Amino acid sequence: xxxxxxxxxxxxxxxxxxxxxxxxxxxxxxxxxxxxxxxxxxxxxxxxxxxxxxxxxxxxxxxxxxxxxxxxxxxxxxxxxxxxxxxxxxxxxxxxxxxxxxxxxxxxxxxxxxxxxxxxxxxxxxxxxxxxxxxxxxxxxxxxxxxxxxxxxxxxxxxxxxx
Amino acid sequence: xxxxxxxxxxxxxxxxxxxxxxxxxxxxxxxxxxxxxxxxxxxxxxxxxxxxxxxxxxxxxxxxxxxxxxxxxxxxxxxxxxxxxxxxxxxxxxxxxxxxxxxxxxxxxxxxxxxxxxxxxxxxxxxxxxxxxxxxxxxxxxxxxxxxxxxxxxxxxxxxxxx
Amino acid sequence: xxxxxxxxxxxxxxxxxxxxxxxxxxxxxxxxxxxxxxxxxxxxxxxxxxxxxxxxxxxxxxxxxxxxxxxxxxxxxxxxxxxxxxxxxxxxxxxxxxxxxxxxxxxxxxxxxxxxxxxxxxxxxxxxxxxxxxxxxxxxxxxxxxxxxxxxxxxxxxxxxxx
Amino acid sequence: xxxxxxxxxxxxxxxxxxxxxxxxxxxxxxxxxxxxxxxxxxxxxxxxxxxxxxxxxxxxxxxxxxxxxxxxxxxxxxxxxxxxxxxxxxxxxxxxxxxxxxxxxxxxxxxxxxxxxxxxxxxxxxxxxxxxxxxxxxxxxxxxxxxxxxxxxxxxxxxxxxx
Amino acid sequence: xxxxxxxxxxxxxxxxxxxxxxxxxxxxxxxxxxxxxxxxxxxxxxxxxxxxxxxxxxxxxxxxxxxxxxxxxxxxxxxxxxxxxxxxxxxxxxxxxxxxxxxxxxxxxxxxxxxxxxxxxxxxxxxxxxxxxxxxxxxxxxxxxxxxxxxxxxxxxxxxxxx
Amino acid sequence: xxxxxxxxxxxxxxxxxxxxxxxxxxxxxxxxxxxxxxxxxxxxxxxxxxxxxxxxxxxxxxxxxxxxxxxxxxxxxxxxxxxxxxxxxxxxxxxxxxxxxxxxxxxxxxxxxxxxxxxxxxxxxxxxxxxxxxxxxxxxxxxxxxxxxxxxxxxxxxxxxxx
Ligand code: NI
Ligand code: NI
Ligand code: NI
Ligand code: NI
Ligand code: NI
Ligand code: NI
Ligand code: NI
Ligand code: NI
Ligand code: NI
Ligand code: NI
Ligand code: NI
Ligand code: NI
Numbered sequence: 001x002x003x004x005x006x007x008x009x010x011x012x013x014x015x016x017x018x019x020x021x022x023x024x025x026x027x028x029x030x031x032x033x034x035x036x037x038x039x040x041x042x043x044x045x046x047x048x049x050x051x052x053x054x055x056x057x058x059x060x061x062x063x064x065x066x067x068x069x070x071x072x073x074x075x076x077x078x079x080x081x082x083x084x085x086x087x088x089x090x091x092x093x094x095x096x097x098x099x100x101x102x103x104x105x106x107x108x109x110x111x112x113x114x115x116x117x118x119x120x121x122x123x124x125x126x127x128x129x130x131x132x133x134x135x136x137x138x139x140x141x142x143x144x145x146x147x148x149x150x151x152x153x154x155x156x157x158x159x160x161x162x163x
Numbered sequence: 164x165x166x167x168x169x170x171x172x173x174x175x176x177x178x179x180x181x182x183x184x185x186x187x188x189x190x191x192x193x194x195x196x197x198x199x200x201x202x203x204x205x206x207x208x209x210x211x212x213x214x215x216x217x218x219x220x221x222x223x224x225x226x227x228x229x230x231x232x233x234x235x236x237x238x239x240x241x242x243x244x245x246x247x248x249x250x251x252x253x254x255x256x257x258x259x260x261x262x263x264x265x266x267x268x269x270x271x272x273x274x275x276x277x278x279x280x281x282x283x284x285x286x287x288x289x290x291x292x293x294x295x296x297x298x299x300x301x302x303x304x305x306x307x308x309x310x311x312x313x314x315x316x317x318x319x320x321x322x323x324x325x326x
Numbered sequence: 327x328x329x330x331x332x333x334x335x336x337x338x339x340x341x342x343x344x345x346x347x348x349x350x351x352x353x354x355x356x357x358x359x360x361x362x363x364x365x366x367x368x369x370x371x372x373x374x375x376x377x378x379x380x381x382x383x384x385x386x387x388x389x390x391x392x393x394x395x396x397x398x399x400x401x402x403x404x405x406x407x408x409x410x411x412x413x414x415x416x417x418x419x420x421x422x423x424x425x426x427x428x429x430x431x432x433x434x435x436x437x438x439x440x441x442x443x444x445x446x447x448x449x450x451x452x453x454x455x456x457x458x459x460x461x462x463x464x465x466x467x468x469x470x471x472x473x474x475x476x477x478x479x480x481x482x483x484x485x486x487x488x489x
Numbered sequence: 490x491x492x493x494x495x496x497x498x499x500x501x502x503x504x505x506x507x508x509x510x511x512x513x514x515x516x517x518x519x520x521x522x523x524x525x526x527x528x529x530x531x532x533x534x535x536x537x538x539x540x541x542x543x544x545x546x547x548x549x550x551x552x553x554x555x556x557x558x559x560x561x562x563x564x565x566x567x568x569x570x571x572x573x574x575x576x577x578x579x580x581x582x583x584x585x586x587x588x589x590x591x592x593x594x595x596x597x598x599x600x601x602x603x604x605x606x607x608x609x610x611x612x613x614x615x616x617x618x619x620x621x622x623x624x625x626x627x628x629x630x631x632x633x634x635x636x637x638x639x640x641x642x643x644x645x646x647x648x649x650x651x652x
Numbered sequence: 653x654x655x656x657x658x659x660x661x662x663x664x665x666x667x668x669x670x671x672x673x674x675x676x677x678x679x680x681x682x683x684x685x686x687x688x689x690x691x692x693x694x695x696x697x698x699x700x701x702x703x704x705x706x707x708x709x710x711x712x713x714x715x716x717x718x719x720x721x722x723x724x725x726x727x728x729x730x731x732x733x734x735x736x737x738x739x740x741x742x743x744x745x746x747x748x749x750x751x752x753x754x755x756x757x758x759x760x761x762x763x764x765x766x767x768x769x770x771x772x773x774x775x776x777x778x779x780x781x782x783x784x785x786x787x788x789x790x791x792x793x794x795x796x797x798x799x800x801x802x803x804x805x806x807x808x809x810x811x812x813x814x815x
Numbered sequence: 816x817x818x819x820x821x822x823x824x825x826x827x828x829x830x831x832x833x834x835x836x837x838x839x840x841x842x843x844x845x846x847x848x849x850x851x852x853x854x855x856x857x858x859x860x861x862x863x864x865x866x867x868x869x870x871x872x873x874x875x876x877x878x879x880x881x882x883x884x885x886x887x888x889x890x891x892x893x894x895x896x897x898x899x900x901x902x903x904x905x906x907x908x909x910x911x912x913x914x915x916x917x918x919x920x921x922x923x924x925x926x927x928x929x930x931x932x933x934x935x936x937x938x939x940x941x942x943x944x945x946x947x948x949x950x951x952x953x954x955x956x957x958x959x960x961x962x963x964x965x966x967x968x969x970x971x972x973x974x975x976x977x978x
Binding site for chain 5: 508509510511512513514516517520521533535538540541542543544545
Binding site: 022026029030076077078079129132138139143 | 731784
């Protein structure tokens with residue numbers, strides 16, 4: 001059962017670059033590579049640039065110490081000639097993983113606490129998706145069953161309550 | 164002074180293709196070429212495709228009789244291997260162009276009427292932009308001056324009134 | 327308790343217009359007016375038009391018999407000089423509204439059935455939002471409580487089961 | 490008649506979080522709650538995240554002193570497990586509200602000045618919308634009437650001039 | 653070596669539904685399931701719905717004969733209570749797959765012809781991505797090498813020429 | 816033959832403003848004016864603001880020393896009453912322009928190097944577009960011919976190699 005205290009990360013950077021001369025196919029590949037290379041998050045935002053160009057802004061959240069590695073990857077795998085970045089502070093909740101038993105299998109639930117109060121209860125997507133896929137039960141129903149089972153097995157973990 | 168009655172065009176097609184393996188630079192070029200080739204309108208919509216690909220849907224509004232010409236251009240200038248289309252009906256307002264005199268020059272104003280009632284009064288962008296650029300006056304102010312001058316010179320053309 | 331059989335509406339139209347010379351403020355107003363005027367749905371899609379213009383496509387789903395009324399509104403309240411439309415078929419689920427009792431009040435739940443099988447269980451947003459707002463309980467928690475209470479009060483209505 | 494000098498706010502923060510596991514219904518609710526809780530601005534940006542997830546980035550502009558309150562709200566009302574933020578400087582124009590009399594009622598107009606020069610003249614949306622709604626006059630026409638009446642009643646307030 | 657003549661498919665449907673009460677996580681899952689269930693294409697478009705809701709339009713291109721199957725999936729795996737659709741015609745190029753030998757392995761190239769003229773030469777993404785991943789060579793470089801090798805091995809297949 | 820060393824610019828600012836009461840036509844004009852006024856980059860991002868308003872975020876990348884000039888332009892040419900900004904660091908590749916001879920004319924190619932290793936080879940869009948337009952050859956084919964000719968004329972400049 002993992003645990004992670006609520007804390008602030010001050011040495012994070014948001015790295016951004018605008019891509020107007022690169023295929024969408026390659027963008028999907030870059031996203032995978034970024035996560036493998038240590039990015040904490042990566043996402044695309046549709047933008048419009050000069051000369052009527054629909055484009056994408058690629059944003060990468062990373063630790064400051066990983067900046068050079070991420071830049072290496074971006075220059076290597078995208079078509080950009082320049083990248084910009086700025087420091088950001090990340091505030092992360094206390095996280096705890098609890099196991100929930102379902103007839104169809106066991107699922108992890110991520111519980112998030114702010115100042116000791118439960119605020120998030122999030123079934124793990126990959127585990128729910130595997131159950132849904134194997135059983136043919138709709139994913140949305142698997143999520144609901146996990147949340148219901150969670151409330152039964154862990155009645156003390158209730159949103160909006162100290163736990 | 165041009166004029167054009169309110170009418171419906173029944174033989175129009177909306178042509179669409181999803182582009183996930185093409186540069187934004189090329190998309191800007193294609194848009195120009197489409198208008199030169201007879202497209203009535205052309206625009207891009209940001210979409211998300213499979214395999215984490217940010218992409219663009221290109222939409223082209225054209226006359227049915229121009230379908231083959233537009234397809235030729237799309238296959239030649241984009242990277243698509245397939246295009247789809249469906250018939251649409253266009254309802255267009257009666258249009259009339261009136262000249263407005265400003266100290267800085269003359270500007271055309273497009274007036275749109277629905278069942279004889281004025282509903283749109285639209286200064287021509289290109290002419291306003293040229294005045295703004297040459298005079299250094301903000302474009303928004305040029306538009307406002309044109310609309311004010313229009314109301315003075317053509318008091319009978321009032322939005323929401325028969326004219 | 328409302329009820330509505332699963333059915334197909336064949337006489338629907340999708341009405342669209344591209345807006346590149348109109349303020350976002352006015353677009354918010356138009357959306358409200360569309361629903362009041364009989365639109366079945368209305369939404370905006372960000373698009374990119376010629377001359378580097380970020381714009382919005384306004385889409386309105388309506389009954390064919392309401393087409394003229396919707397066109398009147400669009401020409402009156404937007405800046406468009408032309409509108410396009412095409413017929414669409416709507417397939418709508420059987421809908422039934424059930425009341426759920428919570429300590430904090432009663433909430434309607436919309437149940438959707440496909441071929442007699444329950445596929446959707448959707449708490450009414452406005453009622454949940456009012457409870458959340460009055461009680462200070464997070465909206466997400468209100469939704470979860472409603473879904474849990476629903477399962478207790480209506481055990482026979484289960485997703486993926488005939489009911 | 491309110492007034493507010495042109496100034497810079499240095500102790501502002503931009504707070505952001507990516508939402509890929511939360512309903513759009515709840516996002517609308519969060520936006521309302523953010524403004525009630527002291528956010529200076531709040532908006533959503535469509536983004537694409539890993540695993541083919543269309544998502545939204547929620548951005549909140551707030552005073553540094555309100556950071557903790559906004560974080561409380563975000564953790565309570567969204568599904569996020571982590572939030573990021575960075576300092577921004579806001580440059581705000583001198584603002585003055587003037588009343589304009591129309592046959593249909595009185596409307597406030599916000600005038601913005603940069604270095605003493607008028608650059609913005611903005612009719613208040615809510616007041617215009619109420620007049621439009623009550624009178625049936627198109628909103629765009631109400632805005633135009635307000636701007637015309639403003640120029641008649643306050644000829645000294647002209648865009649691009651010291652006033 | 654596959655081959656497929658240029659042709660038109662007239663019995664296609666575009667199926668659409670607006671999703672404002674469903675998680676992005678689930679949307680990623682639905683996309684995978686749609687392709688497995690026979691959809692010819694599926695994509696998401698960011699839209700804005702009433703009540704300040706950022707949402708997604710899901711679009712599915714399918715054969716008319718697969719309509720019921722796709723509707724089953726959409727009602728089961730999304731939260732929608734209603735789906736709309738309309739017929740579209742698809743024009744597809746003649747396709748031929750050719751093998752290109754690289755030092756790093758063999759890659760398929762899809763050639764598209766319009767009226768017998770080569771218009772597209774597209775290296776297969778999955779094969780290029782595997783080579784890039786295994787070799788550490790940037791994906792963009794793999795694509796370029798494939799295109800160069802293609803021109804050497806198949807000089808008769810030149811864009812803009814009959815072949 | 817221009818050259819520019821790989822370097823970091825630390826005194827850059829990202830300037831942003833949200834536009835919900837301004838026409839798309841005017842936004843296209845502002846973009847042109849921004850580049851003429853010294854902006855290093857400028858782009859629009861579709862966002863959703865309060866009161867159901869689809870809007871655009873305008874982002875301008877500029878040197879810190881140009882901040883006041885850019886603010887002047889933004890307040891003059893947009894409808895905004897407030898603008899925000901924050902410092903960013905830009906990491907730019909070493910750039911070198913090389914001339915490539917084609918039967919149809921000469922084209923510049925921008926080569927980007929990271930730590931002395933070639934990572935980008937980018938034909939100049941404007942020059943390729945002019946050749947495409949004059950010759951009727953598809954733009955994509957012109958780009959491919961330039962890249963092929965580049966490899967023949969400059970075999971020592973190879974992606975992923977020191978050069
Ligand atoms: Ni940490
Ligand atoms: Ni470029
Ligand atoms: Ni016509
Ligand atoms: Ni493809
Ligand atoms: Ni019906
Ligand atoms: Ni126009
Ligand atoms: Ni202030
Ligand atoms: Ni997650
Ligand atoms: Ni076919
Ligand atoms: Ni709903
Ligand atoms: Ni520099
Ligand atoms: Ni405003």
